Amino acid sequence: MRLNHLLLAGLLTLGVSTFGAQQGPTGRPVAPAAAAQAAKPPMEISPPREQDSVRFGILGDTGTGDRRQYEVGAQMTKAMQIFPFEFVIMLGDNIYGSERPQDFVKKFERPYEGILSQKIPFYASLGNHDDPTQRFYKPFNMNGERFYTFKKGDARFFALDSNYMDQPQLKWIEEQLSRANDRWKIAYFHHPLYSSGERHGSEVDLRTRLEPLFVKYGVDIVFAGHEHFYERIKPQKGIYYFTQGGSAKLREGNIRVNSALTARGYDTDNVFMVAELGKESLHFQVVSRAGRRVDSGSMPLMPEPKQADDKSRSQ
Amino acid sequence: MMRTGLALLFSVLSISLPAGRHVTAAAPIPQQTPVNAYAQAAAEFKKRVDAYLTLRKAVTQKYPEVKETGDPIKIHEREVGLGKGIAMARPHAKAGDVFGPASRYLLKIVEDDWNSRSAADQKAILGEIPRGLMLKVNQPYPPTIPLASVPAKLLAQLPMLPEELEYRLVDRRLLLRDRDANVIVDVLVGAEPTRAK
Numbered sequence: 001m002r003l004n005h006l007l008l009a010g011l012l013t014l015g016v017s018t019f020g021a022q023q024g025p026t027g028r029p030v031a032p033a034a035a036a037q038a039a040k041p042p043m044e045i046s047p048p049r050e051q052d053s054v055r056f057g058i059l060g061d062t063g064t065g066d067r068r069q070y071e072v073g074a075q076m077t078k079a080m081q082i083f084p085f086e087f088v089i090m091l092g093d094n095i096y097g098s099e100r101p102q103d104f105v106k107k108f109e110r111p112y113e114g115i116l117s118q119k120i121p122f123y124a125s126l127g128n129h130d131d132p133t134q135r136f137y138k139p140f141n142m143n144g145e146r147f148y149t150f151k152k153g154d155a156r157f158f159a160l161d162s163n164y165m166d167q168p169q170l171k172w173i174e175e176q177l178s179r180a181n182d183r184w185k186i187a188y189f190h191h192p193l194y195s196s197g198e199r200h201g202s203e204v205d206l207r208t209r210l211e212p213l214f215v216k217y218g219v220d221i222v223f224a225g226h227e228h229f230y231e232r233i234k235p236q237k238g239i240y241y242f243t244q245g246g247s248a249k250l251r252e253g254n255i256r257v258n259s260a261l262t263a264r265g266y267d268t269d270n271v272f273m274v275a276e277l278g279k280e281s282l283h284f285q286v287v288s289r290a291g292r293r294v295d296s297g298s299m300p301l302m303p304e305p306k307q308a309d310d311k312s313r314s315q
Numbered sequence: 316m317m318r319t320g321l322a323l324l325f326s327v328l329s330i331s332l333p334a335g336r337h338v339t340a341a342a343p344i345p346q347q348t349p350v351n352a353y354a355q356a357a358a359e360f361k362k363r364v365d366a367y368l369t370l371r372k373a374v375t376q377k378y379p380e381v382k383e384t385g386d387p388i389k390i391h392e393r394e395v396g397l398g399k400g401i402a403m404a405r406p407h408a409k410a411g412d413v414f415g416p417a418s419r420y421l422l423k424i425v426e427d428d429w430n431s432r433s434a435a436d437q438k439a440i441l442g443e444i445p446r447g448l449m450l451k452v453n454q455p456y457p458p459t460i461p462l463a464s465v466p467a468k469l470l471a472q473l474p475m476l477p478e479e480l481e482y483r484l485v486d487r488r489l490l491l492r493d494r495d496a497n498v499i500v501d502v503l504v505g506a507e508p509t510r511a512k
Binding site: 099100129132133137143144162163164165205206209 | 381382383384385386387388390391393394435436439442443458459461462463464465466467468469470471475476478481494495497
């Protein structure tokens, strides 16, 4: 096991107890009871832990237009009062089924009305249910491209089209990664490179092509959807992997029991996720449709450059 | 431009002198330029793709590319209009028109890729799309069903396409789809749908 994994094992802290004194929306410490009242229980979410961190929300497999999507959207809107994220990334399957103009309203604009009304931008990636013409839809901020990059503070994000990983895209990824010198490098796309899902599982083809680039150029975190549940994967080759495809659809009980990949899995309700990129650590919280925190933690920024280490791969 | 990933196939298909044939200095060597059947087919495929793009460009004059917009009506209308315009511009198009003589090589690539996959992998690929989907040239790809992902390994073996076009794999049938018009440009003839290994 690599040294940084030992370090990770030592530093990784999980659960509600990892978050310190509660703060109100203004960032000032407040009494727990007052904070709870401000949060309108049962929302379980803590304020950001670091000043000037990059704060964002993560939604995956959202576009059903059904009740579950709206309920998750409402909880996320509520969470914004305590954890004021600056933008949201979308992990694909943004619009299920028909993509008529009214579907964009029903399956995106209305469920996230509370967030959009605060001028919080969304940055979408394409899933297998998404027509690539979504890249022209301004609220998805894709700049007319299937794959694109953007910078927020010390972090650079790479939104990829995992449905169609052709040579031009691979070349583009390598070029962009090679010139990125940001503290954090975050990749996100639809298909998970590692997954304990019984329905889909790991996308090995894709992993064969992407992971060597991620390792070579020091990608720190990878977010994916496709599987309709939440799973935090044990770090692989020095990269943190999250699957968050349960923001509207749910494949209940689909995470393989005793999977060697799973650090934490949740497949009994829909969720949203918020994350914070600090000076040296990633802090994250995953909250269910019922407002319950189902996973949280802090993970250290991995040293760069990363080296291939097959021993760290679980599966 | 053809992908270097096809180099192996290229070499297998090359015509070469039979093994063991000795040529002496005195014997005149028949001047025969080796013909690579795959290269010819690939060049023909590229020519046909280029012809499609020329036709498409003419149609695009009427349906110019949309810029980013918050109005999905504009995106939808452009997609539908372009799709219909392309179909009208090639009313007699039929399966195999664009793939042409490259079809048999592409079939082999698809078949080899399929046979290299585990049963679980095959099941996952087939499971993406509902059974019995009928897809025809010049028709829109059904807008309510997922766009079947093309496995990255398979994609690496197929000839590269311009940005306007993409491959899609449905029940092991390889399609050419116009990305922004959502119209099926070609279907690979001979690739039989199957649900069992």
